[in-house]
Amino acid sequence: MTTSPKDTSEAASPALRGSDDASHWWRIIAIWAVLSVAFDVVWLNVVGPHVPPGRMSDTANGAAFDFNVLIVMAVPVMIAIWVYMVYAVVMWRAGRGGPDPIGGERARGNNRVVTGWITITTVVVLFLAGFGTYELVQPEGAGGGQGPTPLWTPASHNVLQVQVIGQQWKWTYRFPSFGGFETNTLEIPDNTTIAFHVTSLDVIHSFWAYQLGVKADANPGQDNVAFTTPTQLGSFTVRCSELCGLWHGSMFNTGRVVTPLAFNAWATSTEHQLAANTAVLAPFAYTYTPDANGADGGYYPDTADPYSPVEQYGATQPAGQ
Amino acid sequence: MPWGYGDVVNKTGRAALAGALALIAAGIVMFAFINLMSQPGTVTFAASNGQVNVTLQTVGSYGSGDHPTWVSYEIQTQGGTWQHTTIWQVPARTQVNVTILQYDSGSPLRNEQLGQVTGTVGDVATLNGATFSVNNSNVGNGVGHTFSIPAIGVSVPLAGVNGNDTLCGAAPCEPSSPHNVIKFSFMSPGPGNYPWQCFVPCGLGWLYGNGGPMGTVGYMGGFMKVV
Numbered sequence: 437m438t439t440s441p442k443d444t445s446e447a448a449s450p451a452l453r454g455s456d457d458a459s460h461w462w463r464i465i466a467i468w469a470v471l472s473v474a475f476d477v478v479w480l481n482v483v484g485p486h487v488p489p490g491r492m493s494d495t496a497n498g499a500a501f502d503f504n505v506l507i508v509m510a511v512p513v514m515i516a517i518w519v520y521m522v523y524a525v526v527m528w529r530a531g532r533g534g535p536d537p538i539g540g541e542r543a544r545g546n547n548r549v550v551t552g553w554i555t556i557t558t559v560v561v562l563f564l565a566g567f568g569t570y571e572l573v574q575p576e577g578a579g580g581g582q583g584p585t586p587l588w589t590p591a592s593h594n595v596l597q598v599q600v601i602g603q604q605w606k607w608t609y610r611f612p613s614f615g616g617f618e619t620n621t622l623e624i625p626d627n628t629t630i631a632f633h634v635t636s637l638d639v640i641h642s643f644w645a646y647q648l649g650v651k652a653d654a655n656p657g658q659d660n661v662a663f664t665t666p667t668q669l670g671s672f673t674v675r676c677s678e679l680c681g682l683w684h685g686s687m688f689n690t691g692r693v694v695t696p697l698a699f700n701a702w703a704t705s706t707e708h709q710l711a712a713n714t715a716v717l718a719p720f721a722y723t724y725t726p727d728a729n730g731a732d733g734g735y736y737p738d739t740a741d742p743y744s745p746v747e748q749y750g751a752t753q754p755a756g757q
Numbered sequence: 758m759p760w761g762y763g764d765v766v767n768k769t770g771r772a773a774l775a776g777a778l779a780l781i782a783a784g785i786v787m788f789a790f791i792n793l794m795s796q797p798g799t800v801t802f803a804a805s806n807g808q809v810n811v812t813l814q815t816v817g818s819y820g821s822g823d824h825p826t827w828v829s830y831e832i833q834t835q836g837g838t839w840q841h842t843t844i845w846q847v848p849a850r851t852q853v854n855v856t857i858l859q860y861d862s863g864s865p866l867r868n869e870q871l872g873q874v875t876g877t878v879g880d881v882a883t884l885n886g887a888t889f890s891v892n893n894s895n896v897g898n899g900v901g902h903t904f905s906i907p908a909i910g911v912s913v914p915l916a917g918v919n920g921n922d923t924l925c926g927a928a929p930c931e932p933s934s935p936h937n938v939i940k941f942s943f944m945s946p947g948p949g950n951y952p953w954q955c956f957v958p959c960g961l962g963w964l965y966g967n968g969g970p971m972g973t974v975g976y977m978g979g980f981m982k983v984v
Contacts, residue, residue, distance in 0.1 A: 601868070604967045606907050606956065608870050618870040620910055637868055638958070638965045682972040686907060686952045713873045716893040 460527070468519045472512035479507055489649045492672060492693065495579030495664040496649030502571045509560060581634060581643075581652025581660035584722070590629045590663055598624065599720070600634045602641030602654035605683035607674055614703045616720035617710040622674065622691035625699035626666045634660040635723050642678035645691060651677065659722035666693040797842035797975040799982060800832045804848045809945070810835075811845065814858040814936075815902050815915065815955075819976075820927025827970040828861060828902075828959050830977060831928050839929035843953075843979025851945050852878070855904070855913075859937040860925040861959075863899030863917015871903050871956050874941065876911035882941035884916055892916055902955040904939075906981060909951065911943050945983050954978030 484504045489496045572578055577588045599610040601618070610618045624630050634643045634652040641654040643662075647670075652662040676687035694702065707714070718724060802809045812833040819829040822841065831841045847853055866872055872892045874882045881890045892914040894900040901917035918924065918935040925934035955977040958966025970976035 603868060603956075604958070604965070604971075605954070606905075608868070618868075620875060620907075620912075638967060681967060683952055683954060683978065689907070710873070712891045713870065716872060716891065716895060717869045 576663035625696040647672035862920030863901040
């Protein structure tokens, strides 16, 4: 049964009940279903494939998937509220000279509506909480820093270790499996799991390889491990996402995902090219105590607690210290 | 005090107070604006035969101005005078030949990776005429500063002079003071503003050595404007 706006001003209210109101319910549900399905289909086919951070790695893919799931779950809830609100305004608005739409028996609670609303929203929220928690740790920590002893580690034994060193205000990268050379440029092979060991030589930075979906804080004296497996060739942007001083805004560079063959060629040639510099670098370690210039948490120069890496990782004491 | 008279006084007083506060607020805004927006001048370099010659010097303590004890760079204009600024302008896609007169002492680097010469023509520089690609700061007088433009990968370590010598204490330093001469070339990129800086934490007395002159344009960092 359809009801005109005029007679519903007396007969209906937000708390729907009775057989006359069933048609309102079905109409609202139908409008909601059509709009929700239309939105979700359009989103998943038009917008979804392009949501950030993209599909360059398994972790980026996971982040984009999570974003799409949250959108297609949350927007129908929003549409339900809007549809009900607009429907109520159109169908049940007070007419001129009509009775006050607020108050009376119809304005009282409706147990079915309340129970249904609480049940549906509870199910949605609990599902998203469980889904979000699961996705937060899959795959292998979802690209987030897990500290020095990661809980979620890759099953593969073919993991490339890459150390990321933040310092005011640049990123450098060390490759322990290639002699420990340290370079300004970051190249990694596709279809290979990468373990980023993120640390800092001074203040807190944050390593954000945007298109890889990797983000891990760089803390001095800490080895913060984040995993990812690149799945597409191309360039990605590395930025510092922790305000770290005057030149924080320019603390970025560009990395590349290349084929394993190209990576090996690059790493081997770079190892050879930088051999003279690698020879004077501190031996590779997961954290450093770079106090040669007073960076041990004190003020420059820190003479009270001089550079003493020997106990830390067997490095040679710099001359004159 | 009669109500009417008091009201008039109060209104006048309130208006005067509001006006004074407005003036103070405007003054604070202007002071902040002027100070935040002000920056050292720009030294412009014109190309000659497709190349640009840029000369800088480093001094352990500038010796005058607002921060006489701060370490600093300064730039020689094409007219030959020294200017206390770290902002300079060069043409795009031109070979920039840099000469740095390093008057400061050195120490081991926090990260020896900064001892590499990168991004220059041939990935090399010269130190007092001798070509080098790596400076081991653990030997000799160490490295005092670096000249680095991270966005284009340029980084050159500047070997320190012997700290036991009588060093230049005020800019501009005279060639008679102990110094090293570091030369290198690089190609300027496309138009834009490129931050450059020293990567040695040389801000004496500042946390991690990266405050003060390391965090102030005009001392140990600035901009290369490319037009």
